[in-house]
Amino acid sequence: MYLLIGIFSRPLREKDIENARCDILPDPQRTFGSIPTLGEAFIIFKRDPYAHIPAVGGADIISSYLTARKSYSHSRELISEGYAKYKGGLFRVPENDRWNIIVSRPDHIEEVRKAPDNILSFSDFTNAEFFVKELMGPTLTENEYHIDLVRGSLTKNLSLLFDDLREEVMLAMEDNIPLTDDWTSVYVFPKMVEVVARASNRIFVGLPVCREPEFLQVNIDYTMDANANRDILIRLPIFLRPLVSKFLTTVPKSIARASKHLGPIIQERLNLIDEYGPDYPDKPVDYLSWLLDLATGDERRIPQLTNRILHINFAAIHTSSMSFTHALYHLAAEPHYLQPLREEIETVIDEEGWTKVAMTKMHKLDSFFRESQRYNGISLLTLSRIALKDFTFSDGTFIPKGSTISAATYSIHRDDEKYPDGEKFDGFRFARIRAQEGQNTSHQFVNTSADYVPFGHGKHACPGRFFAANELKVMMAYLILNYDVKMENEGVRPPNVAAALACIPDVTANVMFRRRRS
Numbered sequence: 001m002y003l004l005i006g007i008f009s010r011p012l013r014e015k016d017i018e019n020a021r022c023d024i025l026p027d028p029q030r031t032f033g034s035i036p037t038l039g040e041a042f043i044i045f046k047r048d049p050y051a052h053i054p055a056v057g058g059a060d061i062i063s064s065y066l067t068a069r070k071s072y073s074h075s076r077e078l079i080s081e082g083y084a085k086y087k088g089g090l091f092r093v094p095e096n097d098r099w100n101i102i103v104s105r106p107d108h109i110e111e112v113r114k115a116p117d118n119i120l121s122f123s124d125f126t127n128a129e130f131f132v133k134e135l136m137g138p139t140l141t142e143n144e145y146h147i148d149l150v151r152g153s154l155t156k157n158l159s160l161l162f163d164d165l166r167e168e169v170m171l172a173m174e175d176n177i178p179l180t181d182d183w184t185s186v187y188v189f190p191k192m193v194e195v196v197a198r199a200s201n202r203i204f205v206g207l208p209v210c211r212e213p214e215f216l217q218v219n220i221d222y223t224m225d226a227n228a229n230r231d232i233l234i235r236l237p238i239f240l241r242p243l244v245s246k247f248l249t250t251v252p253k254s255i256a257r258a259s260k261h262l263g264p265i266i267q268e269r270l271n272l273i274d275e276y277g278p279d280y281p282d283k284p285v286d287y288l289s290w291l292l293d294l295a296t297g298d299e300r301r302i303p304q305l306t307n308r309i310l311h312i313n314f315a316a317i318h319t320s321s322m323s324f325t326h327a328l329y330h331l332a333a334e335p336h337y338l339q340p341l342r343e344e345i346e347t348v349i350d351e352e353g354w355t356k357v358a359m360t361k362m363h364k365l366d367s368f369f370r371e372s373q374r375y376n377g378i379s380l381l382t383l384s385r386i387a388l389k390d391f392t393f394s395d396g397t398f399i400p401k402g403s404t405i406s407a408a409t410y411s412i413h414r415d416d417e418k419y420p421d422g423e424k425f426d427g428f429r430f431a432r433i434r435a436q437e438g439q440n441t442s443h444q445f446v447n448t449s450a451d452y453v454p455f456g457h458g459k460h461a462c463p464g465r466f467f468a469a470n471e472l473k474v475m476m477a478y479l480i481l482n483y484d485v486k487m488e489n490e491g492v493r494p495p496n497v498a499a500a501l502a503c504i505p506d507v508t509a510n511v512m513f514r515r516r517r518s
Ligand code: HEM
Pocket: 122, 123, 147, 150, 312, 315, 316, 317, 319, 320, 323, 378, 379, 381, 382, 383, 384, 454, 455, 456, 457, 459, 460, 461, 462, 463, 464, 465, 467, 468
């Protein structure tokens, strides 16, 4: 309850002071990390709606300001501190422009998962976090049919598309990592981004455009630009963001660049639909065809369709290439994993050939990726939501409307009570569990639970994870069968880099490859 009117109508009472903290904007989750503005000069008092939730670094103005200032480079430490100190309970960590309320208890996570979208909203969170509406266009948020297609058609057609995916991964790997007899040092992260971009676009838009370097580059740049623009906007006062985003956004330029390649293909498909109907002969099976099946009105125009393709690449490329690089660094730093993985992959391929079913039978490989996502992940927090209404957990804990709430992903995954020796990377941890009676289908790379949330959990859990799991496994299986691998700095895995909430593999490291000898 804001006390601005009350301040002028009666003297401040002791109780008001107890329940109040000085805040600068009438936004309940505002912290003090952003640049003060003219509007912010109007200091008002209000009850602290978060008084019942302990704050890492302190809740008063000065401490929250100073802690928020550290949040970009020290998020991991701040979240770990809260997790250790308030174990099982909620806590909050300040960011530039809000408090992040963090949950970690399984029952709390389950309640966040089950809460309907009109109370705890995932899409409002992603829009606020990535400025989707302002930077990428409002239609993406108003009609999310491109997301439904990942959950539906893409996942359902994985078996059918597997051969295309496999072929593109193998060709892209050969092009990016030379098969040499002697050890060759490869600056690996950009190469993996390229392999993922090419293989993903084989399924998104098909041949030959998935191999056009400029088309792939636009898709890669789109993510980098979106992140850079977001980092600028998040530091600005809220009222300036819509205005600045208009000048900042590079999306129209990206659409124009990508349309040069996609435009003629989309037009050709639209012509065929006009002539022969939606199921025209030799219609390609890819994500673009599914978009065309569902798009109506303005959404059938080339710029709109191109933007959807760019956006799905935004969700797919860096998430998958970072996840792959995390796992690759473990393999290269500990090459003792190579032999058992090779034996498993060879045995399964001998029995099944290169199929989607074969990928599900490689339990050690699956475990290696699951463990890498547990140990590293790509985000310290997932399952993030914005409360569109007041929300109360069944234990009575109150979350005010407007709050951001997330799961303590990194800390949950490193918790010894959930994962014995959690600070140690143990590549076959989950394969051993699956070998136990009755555990065969649990603990797969794509399974989520309250204790395993690198893809989120529940209805908004990453719908692309089934596709990503197949892509990453084919990449790794191909690499393990064809190359010997080690870190340039032998035996040492380069430390991850923390930037805000992201957990990024060292993007500057080199890995050594040579043609497999044994
Ligand atoms: C290993 C790679 C990937 C990782 C680690 C990853 C991770 C995530 C995470 C953490 C979320 C948010 C879930 C939450 O916090 O509740 C998410 C959402 C999403 N991901 Fe992924 N992702 C990956 C690959 C992909 C791919 C390949 C695609 C597309 C083909 C994709 C499409 C999406 C979409 C559309 C959403 C939003 C879901 C919704 O609005 O309900 N992701 N992903």
